[in-house]
Amino acid sequence: MAASSSYETDILIIGAGAAGMLAARELAAAGRRVLEAQDRLGGRVHTLQPAGFSAPLEAGAEFMHEPVPLTRALLAEAGIRWQATEGQTYTIKDGQVQPDTNFFAQLPALLARLNALPQDMPLAEFLTQEFSGDEHASLRAFATQFAEGYDAADAQRVSAWALRDEWAAGGAEDSPRPQGGYGPLLHWLAAQAQAAGAQVHLAMPVQEISWQPGAAEVLTANGASYHARQVLCTVSLGVWQRATGQAGHLAFVPELPAHRAAAAQLGFGTVIKVQVEFEEVFWHERLPELEFLLSDEPVPTWWSQLPDARPLLTGWLAGPAALRLHTASPEAVLPLALASLAQLLAQPVEVLQARLRASYVRNWGAEPHTYGAYSYPTVGAPAARAALATPVAGTLFFAGEGVYEGPASGTVEAALVSGQAAARAMLA
Structure with a gap:
């Protein structure tokens, strides 16, 4: 594509992730183009099969944290099945293995205090206020580790009320996977959109959106320009939070100060995901039917693919701990992960x-055009999300999991719901 290319279209969608691709399908009756900064579809969904692996793996989103009615409906329409996880959850602390048959046993005590909390506050402040003292040390550690590990959140910022609602809903306890990963669903959505006339332009990082009511010009780093009557922007919250002068900053002309301030108020967590496939499953003597493994190691969380017997283990480091390593290379992270796993499996790292x-x-913290993994709710998040999602002059519209308000925060479901709602608003 020539660097000086210029295009005219009725509707332009920026971002070819879950929100952008479902929106493109919903807008099938209108002319539109989809721009994606990366050289692939999917955004923070990336199903791939690197050299040496026996089957595809999920580099990004992997689970369906229930309830996910739109995700289920789309998977069914696409003919893609999903499969429940199976196996045993273990906790290892100070080298001691404990089958954790009820990991959420401490939730009732937390929820009782959270339900009585008269005003929202960050989780860390809540725990200090309500559960101080040595007798509550394990409960504080549980709540903090869960928020930082599962929600990729900073305990100093994440909303106690939002965690109350999440924990009461119990979505983490039921987390099936789409068979074959989320990638096939995104490619199916793209194929449907393209069959209806959408054009997808990859490797087109957007640098600036100049707009006035009823018209916008989108300029890319490649020198291409796009003119549209309406623009749907589905970039990640990480892009919104990039400052002027930083790589990946998206400029609006005129600027959108209320939207930018709302984005800064929201939380955006980062994740490092490590996947290691071995010659065979050798951990069942120590950890029979391992599903999830939770620990105090530097890479603390691991899971298998059960009921798939593939000898693949996935390591997960999220929240502030991952942020501290956001510039680390894969070559630096892998030895840290293997050292953690060696301790957990009581095997020499050489083995x-x-x-x-x-x-x-x-x-994901080092990922260009993303700069993180998924959003988490801060105090005041509902108002900030509403502000960030507010259309501008019937011309600029916004979608993505970062602007979604509901029980599926930080998920593919959130992105899909948001993309669908924005598309329908554009057609209204």
């Missing part, structure tokens, strides 16, 4: 390395 067939590290 793991000898049995290792393939490895893959994805550091």
Whole structure:
């Protein structure tokens, strides 16, 4: 594509992730183009099969944290099945293994105090106020680790009320996977959109959106320009939070100060995901039917693919701990992950390395055009999300999991729901 290319279209969608692709399908009756900064579809969904792995793996979103009615409906329409996870959850602390048959046993005490909390506050402040003292140390650690590990949140910022609602709903306890990953669903949505006339332009990082009521010009780093009557922007919250002069900053002319301030108020967590496939499953003697493993190691969370018997383990580091390593290379992260796993499996790290067939590290904090993994709710998040999602002059519209308000915060479901709602608003 020539650097000086110029295009005219009725509707332009920026971002080819879950929100953008579902919106493109919903806008099938209108002319539109979809711009994506990366050279692939999917955004923070990325199903791929690196060299050495026996089957595809999920570098990004993997689970369906219930309830996800739109995701289920789309998977069914696309003919894609999903499969429940199986197995045993273990906790290892100070080298001691404990089958954790009820990981959420401490939730009732937390929820009782959260339900009585008269005003919202950050989780860390709530725990200090309501559960101080040595007798509550394990409960504070549980709540903090869960918020930072599962929600990729900073305990100093994440909303106690939002965690109350999340924990009461219990979505983390039921987390099936789409068979074959989320990638096939995104490609199916793209194929449907393209069959209806959408054009997808990859490797087109947007640098500036100049707008006036009823018209917008979008300029890319490649020198291409796009003119549209309406623009739907589905970039990640990480892009919104990039400052002027930083790589990946998206400029609006005129600027949108209320939207920019709202984005800054919201939380956006980062994740490092490490996947290691071995020659065979060798951990069942120590951890029979391992599903999830929670620990106090530097890479604290691991899971298998059960009921799939593939000898693949996934390591997960999220929240502030991942942020501290957001500039680390895969070559720096892998030894840290293997050292953690060696401690957890009571195996010399040399034995793991000898049995290792393939490895893959994805550091979402260092990911261009994303700069993180998914949003988390801060105090005042509902108002900030509403402000960030507010259309401008019937010309600029916004979608993505970062602007979604509902029980599926931070998920593919959130992105899909948001993209669908924005598309329908544009057609109204």
